[in-house]
Amino acid sequence: MQIDLRSDTVTLPSVPMRQAMASAPVGDDVYGEDPTVNSLEERVAELFGKEAGVFAPTGSLANQLAIRTLVAPGEELLVETNSHIVRAELGAAAVFSGITTRTWHAERGLLSAHDALSMVKPNSGSYLVSTTAIAVENTHNFGGGTIQPIEEIRALHKGAQELGLYLHLDGARIFNAHIASGVALKEYGKYFDTISVCLSKGLGAPVGSIALSTKDRISKARVWRKRYGAGMRQVGILAAAGHFALDNNQTRLVDDHRRAKYLATQLNSVLASLVNPDHVQTNIVGLNFADLPISASEFAQLAKSEGVLVSVLGPKFGRLVTHVDIDDEAMEKSAEILIKLLQRTLMSK
Structure with a gap:
């Protein structure tokens, strides 16, 4: 049996979730006739x-x-250098929409409203690309699951309003941010013009995200969804999993966060430079292998041979992610295995 800590996207639907999916009322969603999809879209919109x-x-x-x-x-979107939109979506903004992206760097992905706003070039005439929007990722995946400070979000919103800019929230793991910080979902929602919310990460649904905005923008987004080939038919089977996830898997995120902190603390006790437990705010543990004589890929291979799957994000950087399928037994077992491998690697240095 393998303990899969590569991502919170690897979770498997539970038997009750599968039952909810199998019994979901469905219709043709392209015609707007799937009641389960419609109610999920309305529910998530109301939450934010x-x-x-x-x-x-x-x-x-x-x-x-x-x-x-x-x-x-031809217009410009500003994003943080390691945000998912520019690092892990394969240039989609340019390919699909002809949008230019420009980036700023933030330590651990943490937002500085000043840094973002200082890059803005609005109304640049016929010589320079004009900035139209800024995107923020919360929590920040490649930053190690960091939570964006609400005071920086408020400052960014104030500056964006003064400059006439739009704000987008990549909320793939916004429920982790909400549970860990205590900031209400509606509080996050009021600062952004558009929001993406993922149901298939910490919440444990097998498929599904929701894009949120005004009725007018969402009407336009439906056209683009169809144009991109993603208009689906009896998709209520998938939406039912989203409903189940919202009903059952929000508050339990505290357990994912606790287990991630445990893993970070245990590994830090062997090699302090590997991870700082104080930086682990949610369910992601970033691993810095700079002080090890092997690469992240080599360490991941060793871990795999012992039954633990680790994500490799760079030559010397890896990641552990806790999720609904990792219980305390798996947490303790994986910590034991990874500690053993670290000690063995350090002895061979």
């Missing part, structure tokens, strides 16, 4: 205080639909 939502099969598509409604071809 938005007018409407549209179901998408992936978080990447939800991001791209939202961005497409905000930024016209």
Whole structure:
């Protein structure tokens, strides 16, 4: 049996979730006739205080639909250097929408409103690309699951309003941020023009994200969804999993966060430079292998041979992610295995 800590996207639907999916009322969603999809879109929109939502099969598509409604071809979107939109969506904003992206760097992905706003080039005439929107990722995946400070979000919103810019929230793991910080979902929602919300990460659904905004923007997003080939039919089977996840898997995220902190603390006791437990705010543990004589890929291979799957994000950087399928027994077992491998590697240094 393997303990899969590569991502919270690897979770398997539980038997009760599968039962909910099998019994879901369905219809043709392209015609707007799937009651389970419609109710899920309305439910998530209400959670964030938005007018409407549209179901998408992936978080990447939800991001791209939202961005497409905000930024016209040839205009500019500002994002943090290691944000998912520019690092892990394969240039989709340029390919699908003809959008230019420019980035700023933030330590651990943590937002500085000043840094983002200082890059803005609005109304640049016929010589320079004009900035139209800024995107923020919360929590920040490649930053190690970091939670964006609400005071920085408020400052960014104030500055964006003064400059006439739109804001997009990549909320793939916004429920982790909400549970860990105590900031209400509607509080996050009121600062952003568009939001993408993923149901298939910490919440444990097998498929599904929702893009949120005004009724007008979501109406336009539906057209783009169809144009991108993602108009689906009896998709209520998938939406039912989203409903189940919202009903059952929100508050339990505290357990994922606790287990991630445990793993970080245990590994730090062997090699302090590997991970700082104080930086582990949610369910992601970033691993820095700089002080080990092997690469992240080599360590991941060793871990795999012992039954633990680790994500490799760079030559010397890895990641552990806790999720609904990792219980305390798996947490303790994986910590034991990884500690043993670290000690063995350090002895051979």
